[in-house]
Amino acid sequence: MNAEPVLSVRELVVRFATDAGTVHAVNGVTFDVGAGDAIGLVGESGSGKTVTSLAVMRLLPKAGRIVSGEVVFRGKELTTLSEHEMRGLRGKEISMVLQDPLSSLNPVLTIGEQIAEAIRAHEDVGRRAARERAAELLGSVGIPGAGDQLERFPHQFSGGMRQRVMIATALVLHPKVLIADEPTTALDVTVQAQVLELLHELTKELGTAIVLISHDLGIMARMTRRITVMYAGFVMESAPTVELFARPRHPYTVGLLGSIPRAGADGELRPIEGAPPDLERAPVGCPFEPRCARRIAACRETMPPLVPAADASHLVACHNPVPS
Ligand SMILES: Nc1ncnc2c1ncn2[C@@H]1O[C@H](COP(=O)(O)OP(=O)(O)OP(=O)(O)O)[C@@H](O)[C@H]1O
Ligand code: SF4
Ligand SMILES: [Mg+2]
Structure with missing residues (x-):
């Protein structure tokens, strides 16, 4: 771990005000990423990965609000910056590749x-120079005949091509932090490998700090140094990638990692029995309790704090962790 993280998220809490009530989407998320480092966020659908990223970028939809917590980028607290100041950082210093590229490209x-x-x-x-640079960038994300492709509109591109355009756009300014939310889902395997290689080069050559979100555990294992496991907007476990795969301590993580590719499995997260909690209710106790085989009385009462499991780098939030 680098001494000084480039991006440090502390106890981030995000809620949405909806007609049906308050959605407790993110409930105290903490993680760090340093220069030249790559960390991963994993968790089932709805666990708050995208909302956390959007909050860091200050791009939450209108109904969403950062209720508390800190987002510190190179020593600067972002949650209280003005929109004007934030605009100076967004794209240039912190970039994000969004999960749904069509919605974020301008159709006209x-x-x-x-x-x-x-x-x-x-x-x-x-x-002229900007266009030359654009062509060069498209080439770097494997879009063939980049020059001609510049004249096309987003709807004339396939999902995979749009995703690469997003990545090229995000890389334009060599950001200090790149948040990549499922950056390769729409890509075929060959292009996926190219894009991942590109992200890898970025961390190595330019010292970009990468926050990678993916359901693909194979990609996570290859690309990240550390993984933060999220559930119902909470961090359940956080550990160096190798350690997490070798010795998961949280029952939820153990469930997720049941999908580790063994005999021909595809590396996707394995569905765990039961449904995630209703985020419209304020969380009480451990949100995984109804689905957990290791639950004890305390689990319904209090959410366990995120504390070191073995050494200081392996954190787990559980009243009854899996023995190592
Ligand atoms: N605009 C919104 N209004 C209300 N609730 C929202 C809004 N956007 C997201 N949420 C809720 O916040 C929670 C977290 O959603 P989020 O998109 O961060 O999940 P995720 O971990 O990225 O899931 P996935 O793996 O499917 O991308 C979900 O319960 C979602 O319904
Ligand atoms: S705190 Fe309790 S319910 Fe939650 S994961 Fe740990 S043992 Fe299971
Ligand atoms: Mg998401």
Whole structure:
């Protein structure tokens, strides 16, 4: 771990105000990532991974609010920055590849215009230079004949191509932090490997700090140094990747890792029996309790704190962790 994290998220709490009531989407998430480092966020659908990322970027939808906690980027607290100040950082210093690329690309601008626009929003370069740079970037994410592709519109691209455009746009400014939310789901295996290699090079050559979100445990194992496991908006466990796969301590993590590719499994997270909790109720006790085979009386009463399990780098939030 680098001494000084580039991005440090502390006890982040995010809620949504909806007609049906309050959605407790993120309930005290904590993680760090250092320069040249890559960490992963894993958890079932709805565990709060995307909402956490959007909160870091200050891109929450209107109904969403950061209730408490800190997001510290290079010593600067982001949750209280003005939108104007935030705009200066977004894209340039902290970039995000969104889970759904179509919704985040502008349908009336060509691919070339959007990337060039992103470049010119932050760098003092002419139109021509920006377009050349855009072509170069598309080439770097494996879009063939990059020059011609610049004239196309997002709807003329496949899902995989759009995802690569998003990645190219995110990489435009060599951000210090890149949050990649399922960056390769729409890509075929070959392109997926190219994109992951590109992300890997970024961490190594430019010292970019990467927060990777994926349901694919094989990708997580290859790409990350440390993994934070989320459930119902809580961090359940956080450990160096190798340690987490070798000695998971949280019953939820053990359930998820049941999917570790053995005989030909595809590496996807395994569904765990039972349903995640209703986030419209304020959390009391451990949210995994109804589904947990190791539950004890205390589990219904209090949410266990995230504390070191064995050594200081392996944290677990559980009243009755799995023995190592
Ligand atoms: N605009 C919104 N209004 C109300 N609730 C929301 C909103 N956006 C997200 N949520 C809720 O926040 C919770 C966390 O959602 P989030 O999208 O972060 O999950 P996720 O871990 O990214 O899941 P997935 O793996 O499916 O992408 C979910 O219960 C979701 O319904
Ligand atoms: S705190 Fe209790 S219910 Fe929650 S995971 Fe641990 S043992 Fe299971
Ligand atoms: Mg998501």
